[in-house]
Each structure stands twice: as C-alpha cells, then as structure tokens.
Amino acid sequence: MARSKKGRAISGWVVIDKPAGITSTAVVNKVKWAFDAQKAGHAGTLDPAATGVLAVALGEATKTVPYITDALKCYRFVVRLGQATTTDDAEGAVVESSDLRPDDAAIEAALVAFRGDIEQIPPQFSAVKVDGERAYDLAREGVEMDLVARPLWVESLDLIARPDADHVELEMVCGKGGYVRSIARDLGRALGCLGHVLWLRRVWSGPFEADKGISLEVVEAGAKTDALDVHILPLELGLADLPELPATPEGAARLKNGNPGMVIASSVEYGEEAWASYQGKPVAVGIYKAGELHPSRVFNI
Structure with missing residues (x-):
C-alpha cells in the first residue's frame, strides 16, 4: 500500500517579503510548515542578506516554478x-x-x-x-x-x-x-x-511584487490555521507569460490523463507554448498543435 503524503494538498503561490538574515531555503521550509503543505518550492534564490520578493510555490504550483524563474x-x-x-x-x-x-x-x-x-x-x-x-x-x-x-x-x-x-x-x-x-x-x-x-x-x-508580499511574522502568527489561506494566490499566476486556452470537456479529460486534448484557440500559433483551463481551473501546460494542446505538465487539482 502506497504511503500517504503528510500535510494538506493545497496549491498556489505565497509571496513573502523576505527579511535579511535568513536563507531562501529556510523561508520555504517555514512557509511549508505554517501552511501544513505537502510540497513547497521557490522561484529564484535570494542571498541571506538580501530582502524582497521570494515567491513560494505550494503543491501543484511547483510545476510552474520554471516560468517564474525565467521571468524578468x-x-x-x-x-x-x-x-x-x-x-x-x-x-x-x-x-x-x-x-x-x-x-x-x-x-x-x-x-x-x-x-x-x-x-x-x-x-x-x-x-x-x-x-x-x-x-x-x-x-x-x-x-x-x-x-x-x-x-x-x-x-x-x-x-x-x-x-x-x-x-x-x-x-x-x-x-x-x-x-x-x-x-x-x-x-x-x-x-x-x-x-x-x-x-x-x-x-x-514576474507578476509578484515585494510590497504586496507578506512578512514571516504574519506567517508565524497564523501558522497551522485557516487564516493563512487568504494569502494563497492562484497557481495560474505562475503562467502569466503564457497564453490561456479553454479546453473542451473532452479535451480536458484527455489532458488530465496526459494525452493531447482539444482546446479553443484564437491567436495562438502552431508550436507555441500555452496552458489549458477548464471551468476556471488550470489543467495542463504544453505545446499547441492543430487544435490540440500536447501536455508537458498536468495539474492535479
């Protein structure tokens, strides 16, 4: 029998206004603990002495980390x-x-x-x-x-x-x-x-600003309570630089299984990277080809 993961299956971004004197890894560990998240990562290390935006990805949002890392x-x-x-x-x-x-x-x-x-x-x-x-x-x-x-x-x-x-x-x-x-x-x-x-x-x-981030004091004060959840931003913010393509019901089902699925495209060109959504939720990231998105990452949310 497979061992169940510890913590909550929550997904999204938490933007921390990192203080000086702490490593990026320590910030991620504290956020993961406070939110009781199963999985966490960050998009771009800051030196311990540096301050400002440290975007922490929770759950399925970790699959979008490369897009924030590559952003300006x-x-x-x-x-x-x-x-x-x-x-x-x-x-x-x-x-x-x-x-x-x-x-x-x-x-x-x-x-x-x-x-x-x-x-x-x-x-x-x-x-x-x-x-x-x-x-x-x-x-x-x-x-x-x-x-x-x-x-x-x-x-x-x-x-x-x-x-x-x-x-x-x-x-x-x-x-x-x-x-x-x-x-x-x-x-x-x-x-x-x-x-x-x-x-x-x-x-x-990328889309995250230091002045809109939260402090570690806020994280610690609300640790292990639902009060912190108000600070979780949508997973799809990590895909802000990619075009969004609505998936058809059948297309969404196929994409969730890792197969190419039909999407509704307008100005997206053949071979362009994009992400598919269904009923307001992100489904997958992939390459658009002839009416279908060929997934490279699938979101289980």
Whole structure:
C-alpha cells in the first residue's frame, strides 16, 4: 500500500517579503510548515542578506516554478564604491580599496556596457557548481576558481540616486541567472574604483511584487490555521507569460490523463507554448498543435 503524503494538498503561490538574515531555503521550509503543505518550492534564490520578493510555490504550483524563474526580475541595490570584498557584498572582508570616486557622468557612461546581452562571471561565493561542489564551499576553504562567464539579459540598469561620493543606488531589470553582486564588482572595476553591494532588494519577480508580499511574522502568527489561506494566490499566476486556452470537456479529460486534448484557440500559433483551463481551473501546460494542446505538465487539482 502506497504511503500517504503528510500535510494538506493545497496549491498556489505565497509571496513573502523576505527579511535579511535568513536563507531562501529556510523561508520555504517555514512557509511549508505554517501552511501544513505537502510540497513547497521557490522561484529564484535570494542571498541571506538580501530582502524582497521570494515567491513560494505550494503543491501543484511547483510545476510552474520554471516560468517564474525565467521571468524578468527587478532589483534595487546600493553599490559601495572604493572597496572590493571577498564575497562582492558587505558580508565579506575588504581585500582591496581605492580613493578614486567617479562622478555621476562617469557612472552613467559605464552603465551602458552592462545593458542588453552581457556576459557575467558569478561571484566566488555563489551556488554555481564546480566539479560537483558548490563554489561557496570551495571559496570558504580558500580555493580560488576560474568560474565560466554566463550570458545574462539586462533589460535596464539605471542610476537612481547618489547619496554621497561613496554610494550609488541602482535599479536593474534582468532575466534569469543574474548576480547583482557581479554587477557591483564589475562596475567598480570598470570605473577603476572597485565596488561591492551594500544592500539589495528584489522589488518584483514576474507578476509578484515585494510590497504586496507578506512578512514571516504574519506567517508565524497564523501558522497551522485557516487564516493563512487568504494569502494563497492562484497557481495560474505562475503562467502569466503564457497564453490561456479553454479546453473542451473532452479535451480536458484527455489532458488530465496526459494525452493531447482539444482546446479553443484564437491567436495562438502552431508550436507555441500555452496552458489549458477548464471551468476556471488550470489543467495542463504544453505545446499547441492543430487544435490540440500536447501536455508537458498536468495539474492535479
């Protein structure tokens, strides 16, 4: 006899406004415990020192995590000029310093090279795997690594404020896999003055906004009660960038069994990814072909 899963079979998204000082994994574990959910995951790790949007998927919503991970994200952060650190943020030790302080015009000019399609080398203290081990584990052991540059799409990177000569506040909208710490490090090098991230906040991620998220205090206060359920957002928010196709009754039945099912399409093109709904509920995600959706993920809700 199959062992039944512990917890409630609930599905949807919970948006947490993550505080500094806690890992993303710890946040997910706390949310899973508080909601008594069978399954939970998150869309995009934030460093422990960072704050802002951490979108936690519950139940069947975990199947939509890749779509939020791939979505554009907005970060607001401050670069401390004149210092390079071991971690490229304020958590690390200062390893090099400079008295040079570029003016606003020089900063604006330097930012141009960080927009569009760029190549970015991850920080030494990052979750990138090197020969099967996490880079941050090797870095803690004093190992210096030649990490491979990775492509990143930067939609925008703008100077927001200059509180003083030592600090620059920036806002960046970028795609998947962006390291704000690398931006700060490389910008400092490009300016010839060095730099690291002083603080970082993820303002929004795909359809989710930090200012509309809930705090861990709210989660803890309502733990294991139905009062928390009001904060569960619909699963389909994770599919906001995909077109929705209503399924026919027969099509919905076939899709639920993992088979191609008939949908009602209008402007969706052959071979385009979309999601099917029936009676207001998501049924499956897949590829649209000649009147049918060929499912890649099926939702059991």
